[in-house]
Amino acid sequence: MLKGKTALVTGSTSGIGLGIAKSLARQGANIVLNGFGDVEGPKSEIAALGVKVAYHGADMSKSSDIEAMMAFAADTFGRVDILVNNAGIQHVAKIEDFPIERWDAIIAINLSSAFHATRLALPAMKAANWGRIINVASVHGLVGSAEKSAYVAAKHGVVGLTKVTALENATTGVTCNAICPGWVLTPLVQKQVDAKAQAMGLSNDDAKKVLLGEKEPSMQFTTPEELGELAVFFCSAAGNNVRGVAWNMDGGWAAQ
Numbered sequence: 001m002l003k004g005k006t007a008l009v010t011g012s013t014s015g016i017g018l019g020i021a022k023s024l025a026r027q028g029a030n031i032v033l034n035g036f037g038d039v040e041g042p043k044s045e046i047a048a049l050g051v052k053v054a055y056h057g058a059d060m061s062k063s064s065d066i067e068a069m070m071a072f073a074a075d076t077f078g079r080v081d082i083l084v085n086n087a088g089i090q091h092v093a094k095i096e097d098f099p100i101e102r103w104d105a106i107i108a109i110n111l112s113s114a115f116h117a118t119r120l121a122l123p124a125m126k127a128a129n130w131g132r133i134i135n136v137a138s139v140h141g142l143v144g145s146a147e148k149s150a151y152v153a154a155k156h157g158v159v160g161l162t163k164v165t166a167l168e169n170a171t172t173g174v175t176c177n178a179i180c181p182g183w184v185l186t187p188l189v190q191k192q193v194d195a196k197a198q199a200m201g202l203s204n205d206d207a208k209k210v211l212l213g214e215k216e217p218s219m220q221f222t223t224p225e226e227l228g229e230l231a232v233f234f235c236s237a238a239g240n241n242v243r244g245v246a247w248n249m250d251g252g253w254a255a256q
């Protein structure tokens, strides 16, 4: 379905971004990976799906790095048809204890990076009259949780940016939508499981149950593969007129 298209997924060396990159690659899209840590493993997982893969190590907190990454993607594959703004970090603390440097980093990586990548991707998408911008927000783009001020503010911002991007391009073939996962068992969430296990003296399995039980009625983690299939739907012809939605995959979290 996506043969000949190019997808750039930020923060795709791990977790949800890698899951979405693999789902898009299974549909034939060439992939530009981004993120820190192990690069060769994710690159070979994508290459094994029979598509071309490139990597750029832009730090998503820096607009100049994002500009270099978008230029690299255009040079390598011609243009970016599908942009998945996914890179993100978390920090958990009460507002009065929240380190200022963590606030700034979360706003830069989880929110401002999506603005920069979007503004740089739009001209080529509009010229081609086809494009898909998928913002990985969170159920925290829809509801709040204590001790996550920067993350919740950034993710609500991402949902707002999604709506405006969709509206500004509503008469074109460029759509923009957000995905709002509940708990997904990635390294970002494992850190929160570990913190709970330590604070409550629980095993890893029991800490996961407590975490799910607090928020997620299904008592199940959403998987990167499930989120990848939602991204594929947004990229399909059936998604042509899906514009500005914030679609939660959260086991009922926001339904409460």
Ligand code: NAD
Pocket: 010, 011, 012, 013, 014, 015, 016, 017, 034, 035, 036, 037, 058, 059, 060, 061, 086, 087, 088, 089, 109, 110, 136, 137, 138, 139, 180, 181, 182, 183, 184, 185, 186, 187, 188, 189
């Ligand atoms: P993860 O830690 O597994 O992956 C994060 C990715 O972002 C990694 O590839 C990492 O290298 C990259 N990254 C971090 N800082 C970066 C930077 N400055 N520049 C470039 N890349 C950077 O986390 P994840 O759970 O897969 O999270 C991915 C996205 O999904 C985030 O936006 C997160 O907020 C969102 N999300 C996660 C959950 C969850 O339960 N895990 C739920 C809702 C939303």
